[in-house]
Amino acid sequence: MTTRGELAWLSGFAVIASPCGLAFVLGAGSLVGARLSESTIARLVKWSTLAGLGATLLVLAIMLGTGERRVVVDLGDWVTISRDYHFALKFVFDRLSVPFALLAYTLAGAIAAFARRYLHREPGFNRFFTLYALFLLGMTTTSLAGTIETLFAGWELVGLSSALLVGFSHERAAPARSALWVWCVYRVSDAALVLAAAALHHSAGGGDFDELLGSGLWPHARALPPLDQAHAVGALLLIAAAGKSALIPFSGWLPRAMEGPTPSSAVFYGALSVHLGVFLLLRVSPILDASPALCAATVALGLATALFAHLARGVQTDVKSALSFASLTQVGLITAEVGLGCRYVALVHLLAHAALRAMQFLRAPSMLREAAPRPVATDLARLARSRSSLYRFLMERGYLDLFLLELFVRPFLAAARGCDALERRWTSWLAGAVATSDAAAASIEEFT
Amino acid sequence: MDASAGTSRAVPERAVATGAALEDDLERLSAAIEHAAHFLPAQGPITTFIHHNTLHAFEHLPFETAVLRGRETLGGEPYLSEARQREALRRGRIRIDELRRVLEHDLGTRAYERGSSLGTRIEVRLAMLQHPPRVGPTDELRWHVAETDALRRIRPEASSATREGLVAETRHWALRDLRGGVGRDGDPSGASALLIEAAGPTAEWSGEDGLEQWSDADWERFTLRVLWRVCRDGARAAAVQASPARAPIRHRDALLAATGVDADTLVHDILIRFCGVWLDQGLARRALPGRALGFLASFTRVYGRSRGWLDGRLRGLKRELRRLESERIGALESIRESLATLGVEGSERGEFLTATLLALRGWGGMIRQLEARGAGTSRGVPAGSLVEFLAIRLLLDRLAWADLARRERGGAGSLATLRSAARGVVAASVEQRAFQVFELSQVLGIAPRVLFELSAAGWASVLGEIESFPSLERRRIFHLAYEKRLYTQTLDALALHAQDVAQPAASTRRRPSFQWICCLDEREESMRRHLEELAPEAETFGVAGFFNVAMLYRGAAGGEFVAQCPVAIKPDRRVVEETTAAPVAARRSVIAASWSAWARREAASVGLVTSVVFPRATEWAARRLARPHPPAATTRLRLERDGDDVGFTLDERVAIAERLLRDMGLVDNLARLAIFAGHGSTSLNNPHVSAYNCGACGGYSGAPNARAAALMLNDPRVRAGLAARALTIPDDTWFAAVEHETCTDAITALDADLVPESHRGAYETALALVVRAAARNARERCRRFLSAPLDLDSKAARAHVAHRALDLSQVRPELGHATNALCVVGRRACTRGLFLDRRAFLTSYDPARDDDLAILTRTLRAVFPVCAGINLEYYFSTVDNLVYGCGTKLPHNIASLLGVMDGAAGDLRTGLPWQMVEIHEPARLLFVIETSRESMAKILEREADIGGMCRRGWVNLATLDPATRAVHVYQGGEFRRYHASAAVLPRAETSHAWYRGRRDHLEFAAIGRA
16 A cells, blocks of 8 residues: 555656656756757657656546545645744545546647647747646646645646747737737736735635535535635635636637647647636636525526627637637637536546647648538628628627726726836936926926 | 818818819729739638749739849748858858859959959958958947957958968058157058057057067958058048938838837737728638628618727718718728828829738738639629729728827827938948958958058048949849759759660650659659659650640539649539439438537547657557448549530540640650549648649649549540540550549549450559559658658558648648649659759640640740749748738637638738748749740740740750750850760769658759769
């Protein structure tokens, strides 16, 4: 039993360590200016991904063999403040995390095989695989996280590598702009997650899911009774999940993320990271259980997103946007399933959807063969105004980007600029007290 | 007037005109728009990719002028970058002696003039070509001088003799003048002051023996410091030439320069989305309601009539659109209004409209193409749409500009005056000019003293000499030398080969075992060569791949009728492929059918994805799972005349057949079996697949044309008609058809069930040879793929290329027309037995049977635009892949089923992707025509298009005299005798022996035993 326990621990550790090592080798290589050849990179990626996948399968086999439903890889407390507070790095293999980690490894592995040829002789070959390693590390960390801090670390890595992959062709302006957009939405979602983590720490003194959510096995865990902030924390987690999973009103980033090379848009946003928000909701589902209002909100958000995305998909005229909205429809449905408490249905739906969508994204350039041009009925009869209003609504993607831009971004920027102007005025006024009055007047004039 | 002039209320009075004057002005405007629209890319929907000259709009100009005009107007590079050219020089692709010859030719008598004290002009230019002076912003040069070894070590490119000479002379000068100068009062030339300054702190050298203590490195440093000071003083003394900066054409440029905000981002966001839905051919499930109303009206409906939320920066759009609608202002009038508001005056209009259209050139060009094509697409575009597009664009532009100006500049100034604020002057700084002399004199070994003694006029000539040879000029010279290498090699091969080969008289020729008639495509060159190596008794011919059957064709799978012929021909005869067996009645419900179609597609893609990850296992599983297919339904082409536009009449078929045979000179000595080989290409996940298909068949596979040609020629009635026209086809001759897949090198027999018993044996023998030749062809192609090992055998090579076509992740399924360089029109004897490295278009033509040049004229009429179009498209996509090509395939996203754009929303990208042109050598096509130079001169004179292309240098031309076997090159309006520069042609026993182990471009060689 002990040796089995040790073996489980070791292989669990390998699941995290192999992408970590890959990221280190590829990243350090570029850092010191040692250029690895394409075939070396491909070999490294192949073996480390296979090692991670194999280790996950081994953990699964041990769990099945021993009947153990929960394997914990605890890397200890990194910060401990008296008894109330500790910061632990901990990974948990259970019924939720193992399938998700397997999914991440399988799809990422397929993409690595794909990208090896797709990016052949491309100048960004090394950069792509470095980001790939970071992304994979982030995905496994998030899915296996046993504490909310660990989850946050992975969450951040996924966000960072995704944004950089969106901006892969950074020599053009559009990808850089889209990457910035994705990054900003991710930051909002990150902020919500950090606040939720802080609130959980405050109430429970630590970020361990088993302490927060009760010690029962997923999905049967029950939230510990005195979780009085369930509403607030749950709402923050829902915002975090909505940002990451492109639910309303954050949906705009998903089609924008389609700037990267096909394989990266395929898995990274279309199939994997877009499900992370749902995964978070699944992970903290005991909190949802504690609050019917939150469940209702989750269902409503999911259904609204699904409906919107389904309609919007119908008017998208480029294949990647169409696929990303199609993807969003399913993500919305999965979210609704989580809200309804159908955990296993949601999990199976998620896995199946991710695999199907990844495949569709990879085949996106074949669209010309598959979609035969269809003639349109020329109805010049009076068109209802409402019909073109709806069309415009969908074409403009529900004005969601505009909504964020006009209601949040611009006021925020204006406020920041106002403060900046105020500060300049102050400083120049202060400077004016010692400088000649003419110059001061001029400089004040300049800023007013 | 404030910046709210973006809206209509502020339209100046002068815009309001009535009656005849208005009509007149609108007409002029319309002409100006039409003219501007010529600069838009002329690429149609990507599903029918037609290669064409990217700079078609400038074809009336000489090539060298046109590429510069293209740079000004379209922003594309004219030649390869200097860095790439210099790299070609390093690896010997460009040779110094050829550079010198090109310069001699280019400069004429001025080559050996001593234009300045730097030396003869040709030496200066050669030095500049080999060692380009560093150019950059002044600050960068200052940094370079201060922080690098620029003032410590003489440039490493200078030979050691030059270096030592420079140092020695400066040392001598210093020891004489510096020593003498110290403490002396009079120093009229300023030499000693200069030297003292360069020598640094006096204490270090003024002492006894100070200078004698200096090491070589000290002297080198001293030399450079003196040189740099001399150059700087000289450049300062010379007059500075300032040229006025180019005024920004569009207000957006001025605003971008002033505020750093690109107003186009906002405008394009809306415009791209709207163009996408308006042009969509069926990618979206829901079509734009009211699309058929036209661009302007449906835009008004969406943004003017319906409810919605608009970006605040485009405030006023709704009001403007409604005003246009209620006042019945047409697109043209609206453009006129916008121009008046923006202060764009008459003479400027052309340039402004061109720049405006080119800002979103992909979508604009697509509208124009569809407009011209009309019914060619399933959802056509009415005439006048481009004007409406432009009207909307200008409307959005002026709203966005007015808003930006208001925001960032506090509303000062009107839109009309916005651009005039941003004019300036550009002039090279002293450092920039001096540095060029500084670097060049190190290489040329010009001592500082020589430069020091120059007068101001002398300096002007030195600077003038250098500045008259700027980067663009250097690239042009490099390019000419780059091409010269290729032409020399090609003409040597053809001239030497022509002397080797004696023409057998027609009467003594034996009847060939079979004849292979394929497309003139350069990818078939290797196929023909391998076939001839395997079957020396066989003959091969090359013709335009539509086999003279111009038709509108619809395959048995259904779909639209497509034009299977070169774009220049507008076919009006429909041919349908029909299944001979009655189709199985499909009576499933629509839902079940679409569900099963979806499921099949998704299931199939599982295999596709696993084949990416586990190629071998998938192949194995596919083999195990494969069950014998039921025989595919046999199909036939309906060629018989039936109704107004279906099929061909007997006379038409006879005429088609006659011309086909006569044009390639196949009028006697027909073999028992003649095979027409159409070619096509299939690969997965490749939006550009049409560009790999047969260009002569309008971007489709040539298989239907090959079938049609064979069917016609096998028809006894057609043969009787031909006999009446003195063209007898032996009774025992059978015409067969096959398809050659250029990507997988698969050979598919077509209409094989029609082959009569008597010919079965010959047919199967010939096909077996063809399949073997195709496998060898695959092996030769594999040398170009880095992922294919160099030691593949034919079988493994066939498997490799077959997998490439099925590999979803493969961005280079085949290399298409890359490396094309040459087009030979003449008998196969001119090229048979030559290894032309898949770089030559080969058209069969027999000069002995063409007394009045009618055949040659019509052949050239067809071949010139097709081959030159392919070549020039590859040229421009290679020299500037971002502007003329469509960049890397990675971010490509299929939009509206019409083309690809970069990422989520962008302009449609035209031209060829980087992966297709990666190994291409950008050089203009060299035509070699087997005819006398007198005949060719006649054709050049008679045919304006062909003559013009040759005279203006878009292609190069040479003739190979059928009688004397002499080669003449067309240069500067006359034919000059070409003498081979090599004595013998390299020879290899087989093609494989010549290319084995090599990946790069190969020299042409003779194949076979001497």
